[in-house]
Amino acid sequence: MSSAASSASVSAASSASAFVPAPFTADDYRARMARAARSAADAGLDGVLVAPGPDLVHLTGYRPTAATERLTLLVLSAEQDPVLVVPTLEAPDAERAAGAAALTLCDWTDGKDPYAVAAPFLDAGGCFAVSDSTWAMHLLGLQQTLPGTSYVSLTAALPMLRAVKDAAELARLEAAGAAADAAYEEIVKVRFSGRRETEVAAELARLLTESGHEQVDFTVVGSGPNGASPHHEAGERVIEQGDMVVLDFGGLKDGYGSDTSRTVHVGAPSAEEQRVHDVVRQAQQAAFEAVRPGIACQEVDRVARAVITGAGYGERFIHRTGHGIGVTTHEPPYMIEGERQPLVPGMCFSVEPGIYLPGRFGVRIEDIVTVTEDGGRRFNTTAREMAVVD
Structure with a gap:
């Protein structure tokens, strides 16, 4: 990484941790x-x-x-x-x-x-x-x-009790997202190959804390076949060359949640691994572009699921497309079939489609999104293309 890029990353981390919101009255x-x-x-x-x-x-x-x-x-x-x-x-x-x-x-x-x-x-x-x-x-x-x-x-x-955030809450969620992004920008610089999942997870937790999180809720590091388990708890498996690795991490910063997922690869991916990642990225982008006031929550799920099903992996997308976030990392509304609650400006939720191939690997890409007056806005802005790590 160039010194300029390194400086930019350090600056982003400093900016994320420096945000000090005015207290609620x-x-x-x-x-x-x-x-x-x-x-x-x-x-x-x-x-x-x-x-x-x-x-x-x-x-x-x-x-x-x-x-x-x-x-x-x-x-x-x-x-x-x-x-x-x-x-x-x-x-x-x-x-x-x-x-x-x-x-x-x-x-x-x-x-x-x-x-x-x-x-x-x-x-x-x-x-x-x-x-x-x-x-x-x-x-x-x-x-x-x-x-x-x-x-x-x-x-x-009263499912909408905490669902619509005011300006002060949105600012906290945006800062939490930036802090999680800063942690991701740093974790992709470390060596993955030859290290246990627990070691990488501990480093992610440290980076979240350094970026301003007062509470780390989860650091999923699912390498190789473990990536096919969406909520895999980091274990003693040693990450190997050729592994796909799902990273899903977040917690609370200034009382409000962060939650983001990226999938990286140790060394160059195979054509199939790249294709699966591309399908998930396209599904995530399509679902984000569907976000706008008035549509039902289930429509966000339907859009993501249609892309993945069209690519032949419908049965391997085994969870909802998203969940709300606020003072907890999981709360209403939920982006899932049957949820007819219309989107309202100020709602904040994850958009996180995935594909999971048992015994082989998994891919998930997740951003926190807020509904605006005319669409949606991401609170996570790191690259969604697959990063290659050592």
Whole structure:
């Protein structure tokens, strides 16, 4: 690599890690909670109940320090101000959350019935959307205390709750994508041949951290036949000359996700390997070009799948074309047959078709894309052509 190219790569990594977004304010969280309450009312529900997990982080900025069996529950309703029921011993942490000023804290001490504490804030005959991360014992406790209530899945009832990002969220996702790109630009410079998958995966994790990620969620390194397993966990296989290697990696930067995949080859590829890679690249490009407001999510999947099926590999494309991304790396919407939710400006999701030939190799190419007013925009901009590595 030339010194100029090396300098450009270092500059990109520095730029990605240097991005420091303004923190979300209590007003930001107040608006999110109000929007959730309105959406629930519009859906004919009496409110939203949110336990610790990504929905609670998105709506309040509060992330409990550890998983606990004690009830923590955000209650949102169009009929009252937001209330967070929280154990007394964890109340100081909740009070420091950025969104705390936008809600009322109601704490309870050990020895009290937490469901009885939460009950006055729920309509005794109401139907509520419950976050998917709610523990079964808490839902059962609420049902026992308020037998007239009923519950539905938050994702099923309000799939758009976190799907459309505002400008500040888009900026975070774009920076996360740039940081992941910086990691990819560096990993293709290292030696692959003769090294274990776990060694390359560890190097990818280090590069993600250096580019500004505070959390690394996954570093898939699928070499040779392992590449035919889409979620292969890096193992002790030694990467060899002639291997195709699927790289899929991401995590959280400034609280928002990155997720990108590229497929590289150790040494020159065969004609068949190049052809399969070209088919996946064409499918990924066609699916990206299909992105625009108003089309159903399933259309993105259909476009990618048509290219791969037309090339004779339809049965070897074994997963959905994409998933949403935000405060987690996988969330609604999903680009899959049967998902009729129309695309809306501000939605962000992956476009990641693949072909997997069992016992031989796999290919996947993935970018994070956001819907704009007239099409789509990629947050990953590294070359999608197959890179040849040592």
